[in-house]
Amino acid sequence: MCLAIPARIIAMREDGLADVELEGVTKEVSLDLVPEAGPGDYVIVHVGYALSLLSEEEAQRTLALFAEAGTGAAA
Amino acid sequence: MCLAIPARIIAMREDGLADVELEGVTKEVSLDLVPEAGPGDYVIVHVGYALSLLSEEEAQRTLALFAEAGTGAAA
Amino acid sequence: MKYIEEFRDPALAKTLARAIAAEVAPGRSYRFMEFCGGHTHAIARYGVEDLLPPAVEMIHGPGCPVCVLPVGRVDVAVALATQHDVILCTYADLMRVPGSKFDSLMKAKARGADIRMIYSVMDALRIAEENPGRQVVFFAIGFETTTPPTALALKQATAKGLRNFSVHCNHVLTPAAMRAILGDGEKVPLDGFVGPAHVSTVIGTQPYEEFTRDYAKPVVIAGFEPLDVMQAVLQLVRQVNDGRAEVENEYSRAVTPEGNTRAIALMDEVFDLRDSFEWRGLGEVPHSALKIADAYADFDAEKRFSVKTEPARENKACECGAILRGEKTPEDCGIFGDPCTPENPLGACMVSSEGACAAHWTYGRFREKKAVPA
Amino acid sequence: MKYIEEFRDPALAKTLARAIAAEVAPGRSYRFMEFCGGHTHAIARYGVEDLLPPAVEMIHGPGCPVCVLPVGRVDVAVALATQHDVILCTYADLMRVPGSKFDSLMKAKARGADIRMIYSVMDALRIAEENPGRQVVFFAIGFETTTPPTALALKQATAKGLRNFSVHCNHVLTPAAMRAILGDGEKVPLDGFVGPAHVSTVIGTQPYEEFTRDYAKPVVIAGFEPLDVMQAVLQLVRQVNDGRAEVENEYSRAVTPEGNTRAIALMDEVFDLRDSFEWRGLGEVPHSALKIADAYADFDAEKRFSVKTEPARENKACECGAILRGEKTPEDCGIFGDPCTPENPLGACMVSSEGACAAHWTYGRFREKKAVPA
Amino acid sequence: MSRTGRRALDLSRGQIDMSHGAGGRAMAQLIEELFFGAFDNPALNREHDAALLARPEGRIVMSTDSFVVSPLFFPGGDIGKLAVCGTVNDLAMGGGVPKYLTAGFILEEGFPLADLQRIVESMAKTAQEAGVAIVSGDTKVVEKGHGDGIYINTAGVGLVPEGIEIGGERARPGDVVLISGPVGDHGVAIMSKRENLSFGSEIESDCQPLADLVAAMLAAVPETRVLRDPTRGGLGATMNEIAQQSGVGIELDEAAIPLRREVKSACELLGLDPLYVANEGKLIAICPEDKAAALLSAMQAHPRGRDAAAIGRVLEDDRRFVRMVTGLGGTRMVDWMAGEQLPRIC
Amino acid sequence: MSRTGRRALDLSRGQIDMSHGAGGRAMAQLIEELFFGAFDNPALNREHDAALLARPEGRIVMSTDSFVVSPLFFPGGDIGKLAVCGTVNDLAMGGGVPKYLTAGFILEEGFPLADLQRIVESMAKTAQEAGVAIVSGDTKVVEKGHGDGIYINTAGVGLVPEGIEIGGERARPGDVVLISGPVGDHGVAIMSKRENLSFGSEIESDCQPLADLVAAMLAAVPETRVLRDPTRGGLGATMNEIAQQSGVGIELDEAAIPLRREVKSACELLGLDPLYVANEGKLIAICPEDKAAALLSAMQAHPRGRDAAAIGRVLEDDRRFVRMVTGLGGTRMVDWMAGEQLPRIC
Numbered sequence A, B: 001m002c003l004a005i006p007a008r009i010i011a012m013r014e015d016g017l018a019d020v021e022l023e024g025v026t027k028e029v030s031l032d033l034v035p036e037a038g039p040g041d042y043v044i045v046h047v048g049y050a051l052s053l054l055s056e057e058e059a060q061r062t063l064a065l066f067a068e069a070g071t072g073a074a075a
Numbered sequence C, D: 001m002k003y004i005e006e007f008r009d010p011a012l013a014k015t016l017a018r019a020i021a022a023e024v025a026p027g028r029s030y031r032f033m034e035f036c037g038g039h040t041h042a043i044a045r046y047g048v049e050d051l052l053p054p055a056v057e058m059i060h061g062p063g064c065p066v067c068v069l070p071v072g073r074v075d076v077a078v079a080l081a082t083q084h085d086v087i088l089c090t091y092a093d094l095m096r097v098p099g100s101k102f103d104s105l106m107k108a109k110a111r112g113a114d115i116r117m118i119y120s121v122m123d124a125l126r127i128a129e130e131n132p133g134r135q136v137v138f139f140a141i142g143f144e145t146t147t148p149p150t151a152l153a154l155k156q157a158t159a160k161g162l163r164n165f166s167v168h169c170n171h172v173l174t175p176a177a178m179r180a181i182l183g184d185g186e187k188v189p190l191d192g193f194v195g196p197a198h199v200s201t202v203i204g205t206q207p208y209e210e211f212t213r214d215y216a217k218p219v220v221i222a223g224f225e226p227l228d229v230m231q232a233v234l235q236l237v238r239q240v241n242d243g244r245a246e247v248e249n250e251y252s253r254a255v256t257p258e259g260n261t262r263a264i265a266l267m268d269e270v271f272d273l274r275d276s277f278e279w280r281g282l283g284e285v286p287h288s289a290l291k292i293a294d295a296y297a298d299f300d301a302e303k304r305f306s307v308k309t310e311p312a313r314e315n316k317a318c319e320c321g322a323i324l325r326g327e328k329t330p331e332d333c334g335i336f337g338d339p340c341t342p343e344n345p346l347g348a349c350m351v352s353s354e355g356a357c358a359a360h361w362t363y364g365r366f367r368e369k370k371a372v373p374a
Numbered sequence E, F: 001m002s003r004t005g006r007r008a009l010d011l012s013r014g015q016i017d018m019s020h021g022a023g024g025r026a027m028a029q030l031i032e033e034l035f036f037g038a039f040d041n042p043a044l045n046r047e048h049d050a051a052l053l054a055r056p057e058g059r060i061v062m063s064t065d066s067f068v069v070s071p072l073f074f075p076g077g078d079i080g081k082l083a084v085c086g087t088v089n090d091l092a093m094g095g096g097v098p099k100y101l102t103a104g105f106i107l108e109e110g111f112p113l114a115d116l117q118r119i120v121e122s123m124a125k126t127a128q129e130a131g132v133a134i135v136s137g138d139t140k141v142v143e144k145g146h147g148d149g150i151y152i153n154t155a156g157v158g159l160v161p162e163g164i165e166i167g168g169e170r171a172r173p174g175d176v177v178l179i180s181g182p183v184g185d186h187g188v189a190i191m192s193k194r195e196n197l198s199f200g201s202e203i204e205s206d207c208q209p210l211a212d213l214v215a216a217m218l219a220a221v222p223e224t225r226v227l228r229d230p231t232r233g234g235l236g237a238t239m240n241e242i243a244q245q246s247g248v249g250i251e252l253d254e255a256a257i258p259l260r261r262e263v264k265s266a267c268e269l270l271g272l273d274p275l276y277v278a279n280e281g282k283l284i285a286i287c288p289e290d291k292a293a294a295l296l297s298a299m300q301a302h303p304r305g306r307d308a309a310a311i312g313r314v315l316e317d318d319r320r321f322v323r324m325v326t327g328l329g330g331t332r333m334v335d336w337m338a339g340e341q342l343p344r345i346c
């Protein structure tokens, strides 16, 4: 029940709605659950609602972990 | 608005209805406007209602008139 | 088919044709109006015209309730079906009758309105019982033939307490229309009437006495089979020749002098006379139509639903009025056949195959115009 | 797609595969349950199994709300749609879920019920506004991810006074289900959990502490991309090797310790805890689901509509319960593949592509059964 | 376990749902269990979207018709029989020997599989009777309320022997118009089962394939000029089409037109003109006057043309009017119908 | 006055009503004013129910499809273009040079004539592009609520040159699987316009006729064994059909399958697998391994195959499984789809 994807906010609309973009596709979603989100932010989108903000910094940290696993294993 | 045809009552049904027959075709009609009609009678049927009884005697008289016109003209 | 085919017999048709030809007085013409569309249809469909001598001209009367329903009333039917979420029930004949702006019930149905073509008003009652959550309106049209069934339906709806059923009443009266055609009498170029067949089974022969008495026009009530029409013509020719003006009953197999008294009483009970009603082609005709009586007002769709329609106008080029009064023929109309056709009727007479223009277009236009002795 | 494709990179997958293989202790096996169907789907669709060493076995948990909805609740949905003339709105996933007697919403729709597949509960509100004459019921299913949107919809309906809208609440809770799987703890053959991704964006990491504390099972919350799952496996292997049982957050890019406090407050306001709720495959689980709070009782479809359903029974041959608890695999079920298939699902795990049996049938059955070191 | 791992179709209680049209296993199963069994032939069994056929000997004719009849089952036939006869007959009316049909099904969600099976079996039986193979098919499912149970399209290919030249434009003044039997049976049989009209009768649709009758006719009179099946719009529409295409007039003789008494009665009851009522197993033929007797004999000698009759002749008429000497002895036009023929009360 | 005495069709505001399907003058007018103008060709203009065609050189292929798409107009095409491409492509996939089409229309009462005109013109344009003639047609009108605006069936005939043998049963282990371009464009373009899903994108349907591409391919590699257009059910269904018919397994390479980023994004958003999303202008070809390079070059040299790629190979597998090496480096089945693919949220 939890299919959700990260998408970038590209425009704010009325009534707590915003347009998000996912490479070549846009969709109107509600920001009612993450009112602090704004243009340029990535949010996790689920059933037409943003559920949470995506931290770009944390994403990079996690990707770094993957690469690091390689170093660890190689060691 | 007055397409109506003579048909013969072949069966009485409930609620003032009856089945009429027109050579090879039967249809349920209401006898509410001619409650005196009964099996074997010919009635003039219009929009699912019998409008009047058909007098077989008068029909023969009229047909005789047509033939008679011939005699008159020939004369 | 018994009591049908005998009245279409070609041998007897020849006999009657000879008789008529023989009785026609040399040098004079006979102009008879068959009031009913049923007669018009029989004449056209069986080619009766070919069996009548040139001296007899049949004028097609207004006896088709679909034809005479004014544009404004068709607009009301469309509005009822589209502005309220009702199931509108009506006889199929009405489906293609044009209202304003070429609109019709057929087109409203195509746009999504819930319109049901019914064969009998009983079907409308059944539909109402089967759809308790919907309002069902029977758009009632017709002469004194369809009127008694409508009266019965209103009584049944009352008895059953069928609150989702109502009737929009457009029933019209035959004698009033004949009176309107005769107008002030003298100038109307008609020598007599072929009188209604099935209307007369209900109202009897008595109501036509006024036309023989007040206008000195002979009336022969006739059945709708072609031989009935021919026999009526023969009797009319004889009356004219004899200088008589009487009500004769050729359709005595179904019509009695008093008519169907039960049906008459029913109509009296359930309906009241309207002061005036508009007829397509004839204009306003006093006391020519019925409305639902106060006792049945709860089932009157005119009262239950208010509809908005634009003021409606008949086509100005249309010669229907003159044609219905016997003053002109369809071919005298400048737009007969182009653009007025049954697919695209612009006037009353082109609406149903019983109308004068439609009958001529559909069945008769192959004929060269017959030279009528003046 | 940014933040998606990076987490599907095949080179990094190889790196992680090597790392896991390298860290696995010789001679022992690791049995990890991914709680969520999202993880199950990612593992099956990307063939993650091929990248894990034989010593690591993934057990597919009950984290698919469509799979765990009991037969009786599906029957209620069908009954709502067919016994009352409502517009039933639901997520498309539910359409094919079988209730009793092979019935489903898809089949009810084929029989004429007005069932609308919606993408978002906002669509259900819009449908209610567009159809003021009809009752619109949102059949709400899902874990803590779909629950906050349902809460928002109930608040909006209240604010708008949308009297023709109601919600049939079947929202369930993740931690309660994990607790049910662990049962009395000791006997459950699981070495750790891959913890929920999007559920955790809402509830945070804190609720999983009880499993590390009370059951000594490590939990690594992970995203739904295949590299997230592999990284979580790596971290779980490390915890097991180290003898640790901690809550770790691999999905830190979207999950915070405290979760979405606004969403949590909304759920608290609009819903109350049910004493108990039935899960397909798990049976009755205490405090595992939500009901609509009294303040919103006016919009509770369970109160607005009474429906009649027969008592429902799960298929006896179905091994779902044992599979969900990690005791058996789909191929251990006697009816896997015949007759139980995704077209004809006979148990919870075959219902959606996120279910253990469906995922194995759809994506994995070409594989010979992997020999698992005991 | 069957090859795709599933239960057999529940043909007694099952219903069509959207999955039967979605290109997945449910659709494959429907096609395999229901259609392939009934329409068994080598071309179809290749399971390809296109059927490969032998090199044809002769010119080919092609035709298509969609069938949207209600009710689906009626006295004398069903939509499946109709769908095969309709295209077989159009091919035969083109002078062709019908060989191959395609069948396209548009099924409404909720349609009973048992009805589908009955229809498919009826198509198979009729195809066999008509000597055609159903070589390619297609199935689509539409949502409830977007169909009427089932719509069927058939398209077909037939082969025209050398020396045969049939066409609606070939009628010439002096030619004779023949019909293979009584008119109006199909349309009246259908109407007798419509909910709002229902009346009792023994009238059966005339629905039948006419390819063998045409073969017998063309063997006897290869000079036949026009063949046409008076389906929708009936004899009236067909006569007008031919008059229009050939630039001629036509005069019919009402008394000569075969008409069953039940059909006549039903038309009286409903206010319909049998000339405009649909037929599904009758044909009109036009041939030179000196071949008319031979053609009529050939028709009457065939079981599907036993009640054939000469019903009119072709006239010179720039206005391309169709007229008729009525049973009464007068004359009238037989015009194009305005819109569809509805039951009249006036 | 026109020959049938009537006003011209009101193409800007007019709507279909029941009379347009009733076989009378209104139907004749619709066909004459709308269809004949657009589909102009000698066979059609005979106004016969069947079209007479020349004697074909070679074996013939036949195919049919009905089209029930919603919305009717979508980015990159419309139902009319689709209806022509669909059958043209099925004929081409049979190894045939498409020649003749029939067209059957089922119109819903109330359908705007302006939309019908747009669709018919689109069919005419596409037929011209594909080199086929629409030689026979049929129009039926159904009541409001019994259709979805318009359904179109097309059936077609193509000619198969000597030496060409194409069939779904001809794949052999070792053969290479090629595709002519990116998958999923059509299905996603359609979904982007569905009321309840609507999302913004520039995705256009790939809807196009493939006959010329096939001709170029067969000229280069007459040994091509299988051609198939992965329409409904997408690449996944097509691969399973071929595996089933040929009695083989197939292994795809996910990384090699062309896929537009917008289509990928839309599939992520809706929880769809692009392997099961419909295409309407793509083809799958299977050929012997030693011809694969030549076939790929021929495809890439053609404008409709510019993005062609080799995406898999045929395996020996009694279970007839289709599997795929995933982009991640693992392996999975590509099974038949269970029912229709619905947008998922879980």
Ligand code: SF4
Pocket: C315, C317, C318, C319, C320, C323, C330, C333, C334, C335, C336, C337, C340, C341, C345, C346, C347, C348, C349, C350, C351, C357
């Ligand atoms: S042809 Fe038309 S417009 Fe002219 S009089 Fe007749 S109905 Fe009226």
Ligand code: SF4
Pocket: D315, D317, D318, D319, D320, D323, D330, D333, D334, D335, D336, D337, D340, D341, D345, D346, D347, D348, D349, D350, D351, D357
């Ligand atoms: S195969 Fe079906 S019945 Fe068996 S455990 Fe799985 S879901 Fe249950």
Ligand SMILES: [Mg+2]
Pocket: C267, C268, C269, C270, C271, C272, C273, C293
């Ligand atoms: Mg009164």
Ligand SMILES: [Mg+2]
Pocket: D267, D268, D269, D270, D271, D272, D273, D293
């Ligand atoms: Mg609470």
Ligand SMILES: [Mg+2]
Pocket: E063, E064, E065, E086, E087, E090, F049, F050, F137, F138
């Ligand atoms: Mg045809």
Ligand SMILES: [Mg+2]
Pocket: E065, E086, E087, E090, E231, F049
């Ligand atoms: Mg036909």
Ligand SMILES: [Mg+2]
Pocket: E049, E137, E138, E139, F064, F065, F066
């Ligand atoms: Mg197909």
Ligand SMILES: [Mg+2]
Pocket: E089, E090, E093, E228, E229, E230, E231, F049
């Ligand atoms: Mg035909």
Ligand SMILES: [Mg+2]
Pocket: E049, E050, E137, E138, F063, F064, F065, F086, F087, F090
């Ligand atoms: Mg096809």
Ligand SMILES: [Mg+2]
Pocket: E049, F065, F086, F087, F090, F231
């Ligand atoms: Mg196709």
Ligand SMILES: [Mg+2]
Pocket: E064, E065, E066, F049, F137, F138, F139
């Ligand atoms: Mg046709």
Ligand SMILES: [Mg+2]
Pocket: E049, F089, F090, F093, F228, F229, F230, F231
């Ligand atoms: Mg294909």
